[in-house]
Amino acid sequence: MTGDRHVDHRPGGPARSVPRPLVVAVLVGALVLTACGDTTSATPTAENTRGDRTPRGEVLVSAAASLTDAFGAIEDAFEDAHPDVDVVLNLGGSSALREQLLEGAPADVFASADPDTMAEVVDAGLADGPTTFATNGLVIAVPTGNPGALTGLDDLADDDLLVGLCAPTVPCGMFARRALDMAGVVAAVDTEEPDVRALLTKIAAGELDAGITYVTDVASSSGSVEAIDLPDGVDVVATYPVATLADAPNPTGASAFVDFVVSDRGRDLLSSAGFGPP
């Protein structure tokens, strides 16, 4: 009615109005998007020509997170030997990988950090003839400089220290608890990380004073983590089995990759990453 009705000549007058249901809708949309986690997607792999024993195409390898560095090196070496092959590594907690396989995610090779996990996949008829290819020991990992001044496994019972383990549902957590049981130590645990990489990251950042990890994890931490050996007699060894999968989209590539892992060249690479022989 009157053009000069608005006394609004102060800054930030009424903004253009947005209908509230619209705002809510947009926010709900954003909520849904952020709630969607990342799911590991399986890439279709190239089919090998029948009868041709030369590996080529994509080889999808599901491997335990503790194999990250070693299998990275093996991937490079294998691809050098077989230029037509593209190895794709799907790394994660062994149990999580097992769940993916049981749910039908396609893969060619499965390398697990413990025989039990592998056994479940074999029992489900998804893998044939696993081979043990490496072993791994446990250590107490502390941030470089050992700010918590730990001397041994007993110190993990100290309430004043921030101590992390892997969750008991993943192999590294299982082994760590086995080691603690052997030593008769009740650890004052502050967090149970979903996988060993997450645990190692928090130790390396100095947020945790100590945790129990694999020997190889400390070897791969490029100096941000130090190892304290477990006491004599506390002897927990993780054994790593590898197998080709029954429904491998690329069976030729899968066999060639497993053969390479258990070859002398593969052993050398595993050894330099800190793994022991089978």
Next chain:
Amino acid sequence: MTNPTSRRASPRPPIGLLLPAAIGLALFVVPLVGLLARTPWADLLDLVTGAVVTDALRLSLVSSLGATVVSLLLGVPLAWVLARVEFPGRSLVRGLVTLPLVLPPVVGGAALLFAVGRRGLVGGPLERMTGLVLPFSTAGVVLACTFVAMPFLVITVEGALRTMDRRQEDAAATLGASRWTVLRRVTLPVIAPSLVSGLVLTWARAFGEFGATVTFAGNLQGRTQTLPLAVFVALESQRDTAVAISLVMVAVSLAVLVGLRGRWWPTS
């Protein structure tokens, strides 16, 4: 006024809209059905009354409500400043506030670790002065949840503050109301529906929060293991438990969202 053509049978929505609408709905419903199909109904009661689940539920409620309260106390003033105070770089600040909406929560958790972790910019001095350690504590879970969820409140409330008729506040001032009284007795009641919507969204986001929490606060039953973390860990080896916990989350979320919808959200 009656339009004679309006007496036809109830309008049939065009197929071009119905089909994508149905697919869109299926996107939400099918995974839920998948969850229900995997539910171990026989053991369900035992599973959801186990210590892991009840601890996680309690912690989830505490941390999501805690994050909602912190968001209310800090987010409303922030929204007010963004809506009402003109200052250089305001749009930059607004962008910063909404950043957690687009940032992967894991990155948010890592950022929190760098800032308020024991070796963080703020966290280091904080621990030396007060002995307070936020990572691996329930307070840390609340902080992580607040970080990812508060933007929902700030955006909703700021929008409401910017679109409300400010002359109502002028009218209150001429009646002798101080600025504080105006805020308390006029501004907040006027934006109350948006405020409640914002709080519900904030709570919902905090309740489902995973990435920032596991990265910043870790995972320990009874202290930092909320329902989403419990699901994630259980998924590794105890799928029945994982499914049961997921059902608990679905039930609690639906109860809250549907319960509040009729009252506070625009219906029909």
Next chain:
Amino acid sequence: MTPPAPHERADRASGLDASLDLTRDDGFRLRARLAIPAGRTAALLGPNGAGKSTVVGLLAGLLALDDGHVGLAGRVLDDPTTDTFVPAASRHVGVVFQDHLLFGHLDVRDNVAFGPRSRGVPRREARERADHWLELLGLAAFAHHRPDQLSGGQAQRVALARALVTEPDLLLLDEPLSALDVTTRVSLRRTLATHLADFAGPRLLITHDPTEAFLLADEVHVLEHGRITQVGSPDEVRLRPRTPYVADLAGANLLVGEARDGIVRVTPPHGDRELHVADHDVTGPVLLTLRPTAVSVHREQPEGSQRNTWHTTVDRLERLGDRVRLRSGQPLPLTVEVTRESTGALGLAVGTPVWLAVKATEIGLQLDSPAPTIDDPAAGPTDVSG
């Protein structure tokens, strides 16, 4: 502006004394002087965009002056030279807004009690005061209604109660009737007239409607382009407009009469003559408006179908730009506007006998009764044009 006359000075202590100077962000500059003694009603009449709402903002304390001062009831409210600025909450200026601006989340009683509560009156006493004013304004039955359950007229009455209950030093009515329909407007105008008379302090009515200004105000200030262009009594402004805007809008002839069967009997002192109007359905007391340009002037009795013709003389003649305004004599004194050319052609001068004619359709008709008798319920009252 001229300095205030000595008799006005006595009222200055309780009145409003404002000299407003403000340049808005959009470049618009308001420079206006307003002095309203206590117990008097001034109207600020101006077209859209004249700066009326800026005046409201400055007086209410929602805007601050660049220069000048605002004094009310012996208090300095705004004076940039001494860095004085009393914010709205401490001004004691009661404002009734065009769209009432009642608080939607409070019921009627708590809306009225809002002011006393804000000034620290305990809840119970604030509600008692509110009830008292609701009673006075005939709103007691609506105490527990929400604003959105009220009609426009009821809401505006509540807004008036809400302003008056705070016992302000100045009552500011910002287009209080503009948002209302015609019938409600008439009845609320009467309510306003009553309560303005009872209010002891100065009152300022902001409006773009000359009828409101003339009927409610003791003094009219005309605001155009941020400047006061004319100040005077309603009659002075109406009969001697100083600018084309005032002439066009404020200069409309306003008559009071009694309508029946399409004929309105204009009664003294407005005149003594019957006029034919287009609306045959209205019966009872009415207000007539007639634009000065709608009246034609002839030297001989005009032929044709126009039934509203009469003989009179030119009482007064004034030039206003390229136009000439004349004032006719009895039986129906009117302000009539003609071009300078026709003045010459007709040989018009003071005392010239002339015939005036006006079409029935040019006469605006508005009921002047809160409870009008309307023969045909379907027929609504005609709005005043201009």
